[in-house]
Amino acid sequence: MNHIDEFCVPHEYISPMEKHLRRVLRNWVDTYVMPNRRLYDEDWKDHHLLEPAFDRLMAGLGFQKAMFPPECGGWGLGKSDYLFRAAYAISEEIGRGDTGIAVAFGVTFWPIFTILIDPYENMRLAKELAPLYCNTDKAFFAANAMTEPQGGADIENMELLKGKTIRTTARLDGDEWVINGHKLWPTNSGGTGKLFGVPCTTKPGSDDPNDFAFIFVPAETPGVTQSSPYEKAGMAADKNGDIWFEDVRVPSWYRAHGPGTDFIAFYQLISLGQVASIAFLTGAMMNLYERLYEFVSTRTYRNKPLKEHDAVAAVIGRIAGDIDICRILGYEAAMIGDRRRMPYGDPITSERTVGRIRNIKDFVSDRAVENFGTAMDILGAYGADRDWDIEKHWRDIKIVQLWMGGKQLCQMEAARYYFNCKTL
Ligand SMILES: Cc1cc2nc3c(=O)[nH]c(=O)nc-3n(C[C@H](O)[C@H](O)[C@H](O)COP(=O)(O)OP(=O)(O)OC[C@H]3O[C@@H](n4cnc5c(N)ncnc54)[C@H](O)[C@@H]3O)c2cc1C
Secondary structure, three states, X not given: OOOXXXXXXXXXXXXXXXXXXXXXXXXXXXXXXXXXXXXXXXXXXXXXXXXXXXXXXXXHOOHHHOOOOHHHXXXXXXXXXXXXXXXXXXXHHHHHHOHHHHHHHHHOOOOOHHHHEOXXXXXXXXXXXXXXXXXXXXXXXXXXXXXXXXXXXXXXXXXXXXXXXXOOEEEEEXXXXXXXXXXXXXXXXXXXXXXXXXXXXXXOOOOOHHHEEEEEEEOOOOOEEEOOOOOOOOOOOOOOOEEEEEEEEEEHHHEOOXXXXXXXXXXXXXXXXXXXXXXXXXXXXHHHHHXXXXXXXXXXXXXXXXXXXXXXXXXXXXXXXXXXXXXXXXXXXXXXXXXXXXOOOOOOOOHHHHHHHHHHHHHXXXXXXXXXXXXXXXXXXXXXXXXXXXXXXXXXHHHHHHOOOHHHHHHHXXXXXXXXXXXX
């Protein structure tokens, strides 16, 4: 075995599109990302260098149309039985090159999943928003603005808290929603995103799912202000910042659905985000394998390649084995998501679905963080040398471990399902 495509793939249940999607994306990553990614890391504030690469991927190759139905000019992936598995393959291929690019790309779809995934479709809004994604030759970015200053993990803890801690309010005034609040950290904020999906409460402090609202807000709407992007350890292609909403007015029909359904449609995003995160990690680890393979095959110790020494072989064997296992788990997580449409599957918002997918994400995050650290031990000084790209992924993938409620929320939701906990 000497190629990343040899890592485990469950051929019996991958999407028929997968081979083609991977081939196109592999080519884009090798052309646009691999030669430039160290420069992209310096481009975190302006994205001058990143923009042409995003334009090619999202508008040029057409990927930003993917979720919309054909009648809106899209590819119809939102209705596909393979949605989670296709998202897994796409996210992994891009993550192999740069997990920051992968998340900026993926999150562009995150808010519109609430209105495009069968059975929670809203065709009026889909037709309203489709031109932004489908009729342009430029990359279009959107954000899912969940996190608030008092704590993002609680907002994602949907099963237990049901939106109770959300402080961003939505008040219906005639045929408009009036939104007030403060969000921070969303991927594609910091000035990039032109559309925000905003989880709000219509009754602060309520844990009634009927009081949860998911409302679309164009970034240019009066009353919306944004900070400049934060400077982070990594993930330069993803801008993050503050968004303030002050008496922001949008048409009433910019709400995803209505009482109760908004809650479920939004809840789906948690598992989708976790599956994509797992794919970013396995993608980065596939590239770890490529770079490590080159290093241990070309560097010598006592005139023998490093990989021919017991102490090194034991470690690199373990790393490759972990990548294989993590990939099996990643596809399983994607399959749990896609099984929601099958008679024997679990609903996407069930504790079982959320707990199991969060558990896999936490496990793969830990393996990735540990394996990048171990690979750096093997590369020694070259592990810290930007030329080898290991330190880049090492900075980036630690962030994947921390987002979406962090490690603890993954552990809590897994414990809740497996141990039937009542208060976590
Ligand atoms: C690169 C990047 C991209 C991001 N993208 C987005 C995005 O697209 N949209 C968005 O809304 N947010 C985004 N975030 C924010 C991220 O999701 C939050 O930082 C995360 O959910 C944690 O929220 P918090 O930072 O407010 O921490 P808090 O919720 O305040 O948590 C603080 C600490 O307490 C722990 N904790 C939380 N709950 C429990 C519990 N029940 N038991 C024990 N410990 C607990 C947490 O794990 C964490 O370590 C992004 C962050 C980063 C770094």
